[in-house]
Amino acid sequence: MIPYTANFRVGFQLALAYRRAAAVWVVGELSLLVVFYFLWRAVFLYAPAGSFSDRDFAAFYLYLLTARLTARFTGGPAWGFFAQRVREGTVVYDLVQPVELEYALLARWLGQKVGQLLMALPVYAAAMFVSVAWSAGEWRWGWFLLSLVVGFACAYFFEFLMSLSAFYTSAQQGINEAKALVVALLSGAFFPLDLLPDPYALLAGLLPFQAFIYLPARMLHPSISESEIFHGLAVQLFWLLALAASSRFLLGRVRQRFNAQGG
Amino acid sequence: MIVLEGVSKRYRVLEPGRGLGGFVRSLVKPRYREITALDNISLTVPQGQVVGYIGPNGAGKSTTIKIIAGIVHPSAGRVIVSGRDPFRQRIAHLLELGVVMGHRTRLFWDLPVLESLRYHAKVYRLRQSELDQRIGALARQFNIEGLLAQPVRQLSLGQRVRCDLALAFLHHPRVLLLDEPTIGLDFDSKALLRSAIRQVASDLQTTVILTSHDLDDVEALSDRIVLLDEGRVLYDGTLRQLRAQYGVLPELWLRLEARADQVRAWLEGLCGVREIYTHDGWVCVAHEGGETPAAVLARLLPQAPVREMTTHEPSIEEVLRRVYQRAGYR
Numbered sequence: 112m113i114p115y116t117a118n119f120r121v122g123f124q125l126a127l128a129y130r131r132a133a134a135v136w137v138v139g140e141l142s143l144l145v146v147f148y149f150l151w152r153a154v155f156l157y158a159p160a161g162s163f164s165d166r167d168f169a170a171f172y173l174y175l176l177t178a179r180l181t182a183r184f185t186g187g188p189a190w191g192f193f194a195q196r197v198r199e200g201t202v203v204y205d206l207v208q209p210v211e212l213e214y215a216l217l218a219r220w221l222g223q224k225v226g227q228l229l230m231a232l233p234v235y236a237a238a239m240f241v242s243v244a245w246s247a248g249e250w251r252w253g254w255f256l257l258s259l260v261v262g263f264a265c266a267y268f269f270e271f272l273m274s275l276s277a278f279y280t281s282a283q284q285g286i287n288e289a290k291a292l293v294v295a296l297l298s299g300a301f302f303p304l305d306l307l308p309d310p311y312a313l314l315a316g317l318l319p320f321q322a323f324i325y326l327p328a329r330m331l332h333p334s335i336s337e338s339e340i341f342h343g344l345a346v347q348l349f350w351l352l353a354l355a356a357s358s359r360f361l362l363g364r365v366r367q368r369f370n371a372q373g374g
Numbered sequence: 375m376i377v378l379e380g381v382s383k384r385y386r387v388l389e390p391g392r393g394l395g396g397f398v399r400s401l402v403k404p405r406y407r408e409i410t411a412l413d414n415i416s417l418t419v420p421q422g423q424v425v426g427y428i429g430p431n432g433a434g435k436s437t438t439i440k441i442i443a444g445i446v447h448p449s450a451g452r453v454i455v456s457g458r459d460p461f462r463q464r465i466a467h468l469l470e471l472g473v474v475m476g477h478r479t480r481l482f483w484d485l486p487v488l489e490s491l492r493y494h495a496k497v498y499r500l501r502q503s504e505l506d507q508r509i510g511a512l513a514r515q516f517n518i519e520g521l522l523a524q525p526v527r528q529l530s531l532g533q534r535v536r537c538d539l540a541l542a543f544l545h546h547p548r549v550l551l552l553d554e555p556t557i558g559l560d561f562d563s564k565a566l567l568r569s570a571i572r573q574v575a576s577d578l579q580t581t582v583i584l585t586s587h588d589l590d591d592v593e594a595l596s597d598r599i600v601l602l603d604e605g606r607v608l609y610d611g612t613l614r615q616l617r618a619q620y621g622v623l624p625e626l627w628l629r630l631e632a633r634a635d636q637v638r639a640w641l642e643g644l645c646g647v648r649e650i651y652t653h654d655g656w657v658c659v660a661h662e663g664g665e666t667p668a669a670v671l672a673r674l675l676p677q678a679p680v681r682e683m684t685t686h687e688p689s690i691e692e693v694l695r696r697v698y699q700r701a702g703y704r
């Protein structure tokens with residue numbers, strides 16, 4: 112257990128070392144939320160009758176707020192966990208650690224996220240205050256937090272798998288860009304997935320990305336039903352197990368065929 | 375103890391197509407070429423031995439290190455380290471292993487050195503009570519006490535390497551693999567490393583495999599050297615035996631007022647003298663060591679005043695050059 116708490120601690124320290132990035136994030140997110148506010152209000156105002164009529168703008172905007180906070184917590188590193196290190200060969204040092212690499216990095220990444228969370232605490236507090244004031248019942252907060260943590264783990268294992276691809280291909284740039292686009296569109300980072308027209312909503316419902324942001328953020332929706340909450344969590348847990356098992360399997364394969372690059 | 379039995383490693387590398395057509399073809403139907411990095415290597419290193427693992431660039435030294443470390447699988451053969459299979463018993467194996475690759479760092483680039491040391495101490499399951507004491511001792515030993523609070527990215531190359539080395543000794547590994555550990559180290563730092571290696575080898579019975587292109591390091595430390603060339607073991611034994619076997623002779627260099635043919639005549643019949651030639655104003659006498667220099671001087675002094683004199687011991691580089699020449703290398 113100790114190696115994993117040590118990883119958590121290192122992650123936390125890394126978050127502190129990169130604290131300026133957190134400040135930039137706050138500014139970026141606040142501007143995004145302001146722009147989205149006016150953008151979506153305009154959409155709501157001028158939408159033809161029927162299309163958005165059953166939606167409540169306040170609930171919609173609450174979703175966006177929660178989704179952005181969730182995205183901050185579950186989002187992976189744009190550069191992958193060790194793709195760069197595979198390229199340079201430094202990954203050798205990751206592989207000689209006497210730990211289960213995927214859990215060690217999970218603990219480190221969690222530490223880093225918790226560190227970032229603490230640094231952006233005022234923003235979080237304000238956002239949560241707004242959300243609580245908006246949302247119908249406090250009891251959902253527990254479900255939201257649980258779902259957030261599971262979503263974090265799902266997103267982590269997805270990123271871990273993507274990073275493993277660096278052992279097979281050097282096309283990391285392309286993979287990263289495609290991944291960022293797909294995740295942005297299908298995870299619900301910028302709009303609730305139920306907004307999508309039918310075939311796309313069905314597709315999004317079959318993919319793991321919804322578990323990263325949409326399912327947790329939806330937990331705070333004022334009119335979510337209890338069965339929707341449990342269904343959401345079940346879907347998340349399914350993806351968590353599937354992604355974690357794939358990570359384990361693929362890492363084993365990678366260890367088998369690994370030919371360290373660079374003398 | 376490290377045992378390699380018939381270990382081979384072949385790397386598959388993509389054969390790049392020629393021109394645009396070739397490029398497209400290689401995308402559709404890639405062609406591969408095999409590189410044999412290690413060719414049937416067998417080696418047994420007893421516990422506590424320091425082995426100098428040397429060979430020209432691309433000989434397969436780093437590949438061997440990675441195979442012993444258990445991060446690269448051999449294409450054929452068997453590896454046993456401290457009675458374990460490095461792949462099947464991965465974690466137990468890695469817990470007792472120290473690895474340094476001089477040109478890469480294991481430290482967290484953006485964190486103070488101390489945090490990297492703490493982190494690794496915990497990863498290697500050191501107890502909290504041991505941890506501070508160990509780190510303190512190593513910091514003294516590698517002279518990095520003043521660097522502990524600094525982020526790694528602000529260290530000079532040699533400072534960083536010293537920190538990386540301290541880290542490798544932290545958990546008292548049973549097996550220490552050092553791949554070019556003296557890269558970027560100044561004279562004093564090399565001395566620190568040498569004494570640290572000697573200490574763990576004798577006090578803790580650590581097995582050390584050391585590759586270096588600085589043959590002085592190898593000479594100063596190794597109980598045994600293994601010479602590798604194109605993936606094959608060319609020589610395995612002590613340095614002294616190697617010298618004897620490949621007979622690169624010591625030389626006596628003299629400046630005196632005489633020509634080489636005169637000197638040759640004066641030294642006629644002196645046993646132990648192998649060759650006499652002139653070089654850059656010196657008369658060079660290659661001999662078999664022992665009493666010969668005194669005998670040479672005794673013959674020459676009555677004939678011509680010796681103005682200057684020096685002895686020239688063949689360096690290990692020269693010995694190796696001779697070894698590779700005989701092996702048909704270059």
Ligand SMILES: Nc1ncnc2c1ncn2[C@@H]1O[C@H](COP(=O)(O)OP(=O)(O)OP(=O)(O)O)[C@@H](O)[C@H]1O
Pocket residue numbers: 370371372373374385386387409410411429430431432433434435436437438
């Ligand atoms: N990942 C890899 N893929 C393909 N070929 C490789 C790989 N790693 C090493 N090689 C090849 O294997 C051979 C041995 O390489 P290795 O790194 O073991 O040499 P070395 O003895 O450490 O050399 P140096 O003194 O330059 O460090 C070289 O010909 C190298 O080109």
Ligand SMILES: [Mg+2]
Pocket residue numbers: 374435436437553
């Ligand atoms: Mg090498």
